[in-house]
Amino acid sequence: MPRWLSAAARCAVVLLIAARAHAQALPVSAPDAPFFSPPPALLARLESEHFVMLDAAAAQGTDRVEVAEALVLFEQPRATVLHLLTSISRQPEYRPELQSLEIVNATEQSNLAEYKLRVMLIKLRYRVQTHWDFEQGRIWWSLDPSFSNEMKTLDGLWELRALDERRTLGHMSIRIDLGPALPAALQDYATRKKLPEAMDQVRRWVDANGR
Numbered sequence: 001m002p003r004w005l006s007a008a009a010r011c012a013v014v015l016l017i018a019a020r021a022h023a024q025a026l027p028v029s030a031p032d033a034p035f036f037s038p039p040p041a042l043l044a045r046l047e048s049e050h051f052v053m054l055d056a057a058a059a060q061g062t063d064r065v066e067v068a069e070a071l072v073l074f075e076q077p078r079a080t081v082l083h084l085l086t087s088i089s090r091q092p093e094y095r096p097e098l099q100s101l102e103i104v105n106a107t108e109q110s111n112l113a114e115y116k117l118r119v120m121l122i123k124l125r126y127r128v129q130t131h132w133d134f135e136q137g138r139i140w141w142s143l144d145p146s147f148s149n150e151m152k153t154l155d156g157l158w159e160l161r162a163l164d165e166r167r168t169l170g171h172m173s174i175r176i177d178l179g180p181a182l183p184a185a186l187q188d189y190a191t192r193k194k195l196p197e198a199m200d201q202v203r204r205w206v207d208a209n210g211r
Contacts, residue, residue: 035159036171038071043169046073051199065153065177066187070199072170075207078137078162081170084206085139085158086132088113094205095198099123109133112144119178126151137161153177172199 045052054069074081084090088111092098097117104127105112111130116123127144142155156174163169174195178187 035161036173038169038171042071046071046169051196051203053196053199065175067173067175068195069171069173070195072172072199072203073163074160074168074170074203075166076168076209077166078160078168079134080209081160081168081206082132082134082137082139084210085160085202086111086130087210088130090210093210094201096201114147122178124150124178126154128154150179151177152179 042052042054051070051072054071076084088106089101089103092101095117097119098115099118100116102114103111104114109132112127113130114125114127116125118124126149127147128141129144130139130141132139137160139158139160140156143149143151143153154174154176156172156176159171161169
């Protein structure tokens, strides 16, 4: 048994599994839905791989919408992970594709930011509204419908559970359609095939405490 899967961690896993069997995997529009429940085999893989892509979600995409999921093992307490992932203005530190990020409005539990990025020589400008609930351990986001976004679909959810005092299990689900500006084949490369790299970047940044 991996050393980090202690009695406390096993209790956390039992609570996760009791909350929800592995049903349809993308509660991005329902941040109060039951938590995702990873099977123990996936948790064991995280000891060596640190993050695991979940293949089941890919089949749920429709038309040009790409759907993806990942499990991430953070070597930081849950409070630290939540603090870093909700530090929206610091995203350029681990997202090299961003050309600029401007905070339009911020509150204690939400953030509206305008993004400019380059994907395969295509420039995109859009606004994202992000919300979070530290007590529940959730962060969720979606496009601002009042803005003329140069991206058709973008919404996602982080679910974060403490495995022990120093490690956090993160479940990330995302749905994205970059729109007609990018051919479908290139979008597939820019989203699903690049997501493992993006997950590793954010994991390393969080594990380094944002340094």
